[in-house]
Amino acid sequence: xxxxxxxxxxxxxxxTTGGAKGKKxxxxxxxxxxxxxxxxxxxxxxxxxxxxWTQEDQLWVQYVSSTPATRADVINLQExxxxxxxxxxxxxxxxxxIREELYAQCFDxxxxxxxxxxxxxxxxxxxVRDEIRMTICAYQSLYESSIAFGMRKALQAEQRRNQxxxxxxxxTQANKKLKEEVEDLETKIEMIEKQEAERREQEEKKHKEExxxxxxxxxxxxxxxxxxxxxxxx
Numbered sequence: 017x018x019x020x021x022x023x024x025x026x027x028x029x030x031x032t033t034g035g036a037k038g039k040k041x042x043x044x045x046x047x048x049x050x051x052x053x054x055x056x057x058x059x060x061x062x063x064x065x066x067x068x069w070t071q072e073d074q075l076w077v078q079y080v081s082s083t084p085a086t087r088a089d090v091i092n093l094q095e096x097x098x099x100x101x102x103x104x105x106x107x108x109x110x111x112x113x114i115r116e117e118l119y120a121q122c123f124d125x126x127x128x129x130x131x132x133x134x135x136x137x138x139x140x141x142x143x144v145r146d147e148i149r150m151t152i153c154a155y156q157s158l159y160e161s162s163i164a165f166g167m168r169k170a171l172q173a174e175q176r177r178n179q180x181x182x183x184x185x186x187x188t189q190a191n192k193k194l195k196e197e198v199e200d201l202e203t204k205i206e207m208i209e210k211q212e213a214e215r216r217e218q219e220e221k222k223h224k225e226e227x228x229x230x231x232x233x234x235x236x237x238x239x240x241x242x243x244x245x246x247x248x249x250x
Contacts, residue, residue, distance in 0.1 A: 021096055021121035022064060022128060023089075027078040057082045059135045063142050064124055085129040097122050111159075116152075 057079075064080040085093075097118060100106075106115035123145055131138025 021093060021100070021118065022125045023081040023083070023085075024067065024078045025081050027076045030075040030077060054082070056132060056135055059138065060128060060131055063131060063138060064128060080128055082132060084132050090129070093122065093125055120149075 060080050060082055066077050066079045068075065068077050070076070100118055101115060104114045104118070106112050106118065108115075127138055127141045127145060130141055
């Protein structure tokens with residue numbers, strides 16, 4: 017059985033037998049092994065229930081001690097607390113289950129010591145202990161919820177970042193493709209404009225040649241007509 021800062025009496029051995037009957041008689045035998053207790057011991061056992069464990073088919077029961085604590089016991093409790101904190105390498109700050117467990121045992125031992133002197137004061141400390149435990153459980157639930165919430169938000173942010181990265185990549189590729197299309201169209205436009213300029217130049221040259229030819233023919237016919245008009249009549 018693991019050692020505890022709470023002071024217990026010497027364990028009581030209860031012989032047990034295997035099988036279903038032995039399991040059914042476990043609570044009965046534990047009750048039979050319990051000695052007659054005073055009211056203070058009953059209160060102590062309700063606050064700090066006895067520890068039970070089985071070893072080699074034998075049931076052991078260990079009740080909390082009802083012996084009043086001396087000043088030396090309190091000093092030893094403090095020294096044991098510091099020693100166990102160091103031996104079990106408990107963290108000095110932050111969340112540490114080991115430190116929480118040892119301080120809970122220390123508080124239970126203080127409740128045991130106070131209850132022996134004044135049962136009402138011990139029961140009041142029990143209420144304080146239970147309230148502290150409920151508050152710690154509430155903070156733990158809140159912490160776990162916040163961790164889960166943070167993880168969900170982190171995953172969502174990662175998912176959105178991946179989506180944005182993919183969208184950016186797709187848009188970059190689309191933009192590149194559009195730029196290539198623009199460059200291709202600009203090249204085609206330049207070629208068309210060049211071909212159109214050459215065509216216009218050829219048409220203008222052809223038109224000029226035709227106009228010059230017509231002018232020349234017109235001049236020749238004019239000369240012929242004038243010559244005919246100036247010829248003497250016979």
